[in-house]
Amino acid sequence: MKIVTVIGARPQFIKASSLSREIGKRQGIDEVIVHTGQHFDKNMSHIFFEEMKIPEPRYNLNINSLNHGAMTGRMLEEIESIMLKETPDWLVVYGDTNSTISGALAAKKLHIKVAHVEAGLRSFDMRMPEEVNRILTDQISDILFCPTEVAVKNLEAEGFGGKKVKISLSGDIMFDSALYYRQKMKRPEGIDPNQTPILVTIHRQENTDDLQRLKNILDALNGLAKEGEKLIWPIHPRTRKIIEKQGWTIDFDCIAPVGYLEMLYLLEKCSMVITDSGGLQKEAYFFNKYCLTLRDSTEWVELVENDVNSLINVTEPQLKERLRAYLNQKIDNSNYLYGKGQSAAHILDDLVNYSKE
Known part of the structure; x- marks a missing residue:
């Protein structure tokens, strides 16, 4: 065959x-x-x-x-x-x-x-x-x-x-991969193994191409950083270019895009996930981490229904407060949704x- x-x-x-x-x-x-x-x-x-x-x-x-x-x-x-x-x-x-x-x-x-x-x-x-x-x-x-x-x-x-x-x-099938490669994960260069930062990823066009949405997200994340929260963002090259073109600043740690084994390390070490990615929503669940999804909808509705993921309306002026309300949530992934x-x-x-x- x-x-x-x-x-x-x-x-x-x-x-x-x-x-x-x-x-x-x-x-x-x-x-x-x-x-x-x-x-x-x-x-x-x-x-x-x-x-x-x-x-x-x-x-x-x-x-x-x-x-x-x-x-x-x-x-x-x-x-x-x-x-x-x-x-x-x-x-x-x-x-x-x-x-x-x-x-x-x-x-x-x-x-x-x-x-x-x-x-x-x-x-x-x-x-x-x-x-x-x-x-x-x-x-x-x-x-x-x-x-x-x-x-x-x-x-x-x-x-x-x-x-x-x-x-x-x-x-x-992504759960198969997470289980197999979790044993092979590696620490990205320059990452402190003793820290447990919030892991951030933003790349979807609905967020990056709408400058007001992107500015709302960036302002909220910068606000969390200024209040003492540790964040780390493996930033997509396209997203970085948009932010630089607008002259905006990022007040927390950004690193170059990482490979899968390094991403698994960040998932293992992070306190929670803030993302607009589809796959990372599930991977957060695989690693027992609460996820905030910066989108209006998700295809992974069972995560929301099981209270391990929340959709965040990025058009809200109170975005930072919404994010803060969910920080450090604990989840249970023993129901094997996947x-x-x-x-x-x-x-x-x-x-x-x-x-x-």
């Missing part, structure tokens, strides 16, 4: 590492990795392959720094050529990026079966490009691997139960068995 895996962004590298490792344990399965190049900064792309021992991509498309339409179109064209050459049994895509929808479309038009890992997630906010990508990818996939029961229910509510598609509750770390084996078993039907 041949599988083509399409990846292009940091969370996809992490998820794909677990499935690639499981494929390596079995005979008779050939995986062809296609890296679209969507994340092209060395610290946000190549370093993940190096430190996580992911097999090098057989194809690197180097498609980045384009508007959504141009990026998706070019990826679709290039992936289609690869599909025609490789003729795989399955195309596997992860999550909700432009790489995800481009890969799924290319395969489906060539009648190649599509597997969507992390299917069924819904933020119910169609302003988010990720929401559009995940909905469309689910619609054209042959097997939908859902990380949670909520995701399964979302698909059932949309009528997927009556469609010719397999819905599989696989658990979250399975028990065996998702990769489950996914691969289903792909093999489905191919025999």
